[in-house]
Amino acid sequence: MKTLSLLTLALHFTAVMLLVGSLLAVTWWSLSGRLRKNATELSSAHVLARRLPTLMTYVINLGVPPLLFAQVLYGRAIYTSSVLIAASWISVIAMLIVAYRLLYIIPDRLQAGKSAFLPAVVAFLLVLGVGRIYSLNMTLMLRPEVWQSMYAASDQGIAPVPADPTITYRWLFVMFGGVIFGGAWMLLLANMKHLESDVVAKLRKTGVAFVVAGAIPQLFFAYQTRAAQDAKTLETLASYPIAMTGGYIYLLTTLAVAGLTLAMFKKASLGLAIANVVAGFLQVTGMTLYRDGLRDAVFAQKGFSVFERTEVSNWSVIAIFLVLFVIGLALVFWLAMVMKGAKPLDESVPVEPVSPDRISTDKAVLA
Numbered sequence: 001m002k003t004l005s006l007l008t009l010a011l012h013f014t015a016v017m018l019l020v021g022s023l024l025a026v027t028w029w030s031l032s033g034r035l036r037k038n039a040t041e042l043s044s045a046h047v048l049a050r051r052l053p054t055l056m057t058y059v060i061n062l063g064v065p066p067l068l069f070a071q072v073l074y075g076r077a078i079y080t081s082s083v084l085i086a087a088s089w090i091s092v093i094a095m096l097i098v099a100y101r102l103l104y105i106i107p108d109r110l111q112a113g114k115s116a117f118l119p120a121v122v123a124f125l126l127v128l129g130v131g132r133i134y135s136l137n138m139t140l141m142l143r144p145e146v147w148q149s150m151y152a153a154s155d156q157g158i159a160p161v162p163a164d165p166t167i168t169y170r171w172l173f174v175m176f177g178g179v180i181f182g183g184a185w186m187l188l189l190a191n192m193k194h195l196e197s198d199v200v201a202k203l204r205k206t207g208v209a210f211v212v213a214g215a216i217p218q219l220f221f222a223y224q225t226r227a228a229q230d231a232k233t234l235e236t237l238a239s240y241p242i243a244m245t246g247g248y249i250y251l252l253t254t255l256a257v258a259g260l261t262l263a264m265f266k267k268a269s270l271g272l273a274i275a276n277v278v279a280g281f282l283q284v285t286g287m288t289l290y291r292d293g294l295r296d297a298v299f300a301q302k303g304f305s306v307f308e309r310t311e312v313s314n315w316s317v318i319a320i321f322l323v324l325f326v327i328g329l330a331l332v333f334w335l336a337m338v339m340k341g342a343k344p345l346d347e348s349v350p351v352e353p354v355s356p357d358r359i360s361t362d363k364a365v366l367a
């Protein structure tokens with residue numbers, strides 16, 4: 001259960017980070033490209049924006065399995081914290097629906113030569129908000145000592161969460177991971193042969209800047225999250241070899257991502273860009289292992305050990321899950337290959353609104 005939870009969660013975090021970083025760039029370019037009538041920025045925004053709905057699919061579908069595993073492993077904690085912040089927790093669904101719809105509107109507006117800034121900024125804020133609520137819940141579940149007073153304050157799930165020094169650091173850690181992954185994603189997309197050379201250059205340069213601008217604050221937030229723990233928790237954490245290895249993997253792969261990125265400063269390279277995304281995934285996996293160990297170390301101080309939990313596995317269901325999961329991953333790989341081999345569309349967009357006829361023709365070609 002732990003292994004599956006960690007694997008699917010690392011994939012979820014990767015998808016979340018790709019979404020956050022892409023949306024940040026799309027929001028910025030939608031504004032500055034339009035104000036400065038810069039076709040390169042608008043086309044670069046469109047290249048990222050066209051892929052946003054697909055990314056959101058992965059964010060959600062790869063979020064469901066770790067949620068199920070977290071319920072099996074930490075049910076008593078996560079159910080309680082979810083009930084205590086019920087109002088904001090349930091509002092995640094509405095926020096996601098609105099953000100998802102906006103992700104379809106953004107590329108359509110860019111393609112029509114219209115401003116996509118408003119839908120982009122609203123979607124970006126909603127996504128940040130969802131991440132914030134997740135950090136709120138994943139932190140509150142670790143604090144049984146505040147549950148009773150919160151419930152006494154409100155049984156409607158609207159009581160404020162007592163201050164915790166780690167909530168913001170944890171949230172910003174993942175959001176700045178988005179800046180790193182957004183950069184790695186741009187460096188990968190910059191290898192698409194059908195893109196105009198100015199768009200390729202824009203994606204490459206911004207990609208490098210994003211990775212550097214994301215990695216430095218992320219290391220700071222990782223340090224702060226650790227520094228906010230008490231000595232006993234850190235001592236227990238140090239006795240978990242898998243979590244500690246995860247921590248070292250995180251640090252080493254952060255260096256690898258920085259090195260690979262800087263190697264692409266002058267020229268795009270498909271090989272380096274793929275290695276960069278793989279290193280990025282390993283970085284997230286390392287962080288996921290460390291984060292998981294930290295949670296168990298915090299719980300250990302409060303008398304809860306996940307390994308002492310009685311869990312009666314339904315092996316046939318787990319086997320079916322595993323088989324379907326592997327088939328799913330293979331299908332995703334196959335889809336990516338089909339996309340890679342497909343005839344590319346013109347991804348450049350106009351700086352001024354165009355007639356609806358052209359858009360419907362484009363859509364017909366797309367169909």
Ligand code: HEM
Binds near residue numbers: 066067070174175
């Ligand atoms: C825009 C959408 C989303 C964003 C930005 C987002 C962001 C995050 C963040 C920041 C965390 C880490 C919280 C922390 O530890 O401080 C997290 C954890 C998590 N997310 Fe998401 N998330 C999104 C959607 C979803 C969805 C739709 C699901 C499930 C249906 C989901 C399931 C999970 C689970 C289960 C965890 C933690 C699991 C664990 O600790 O074992 N997320 N997410």
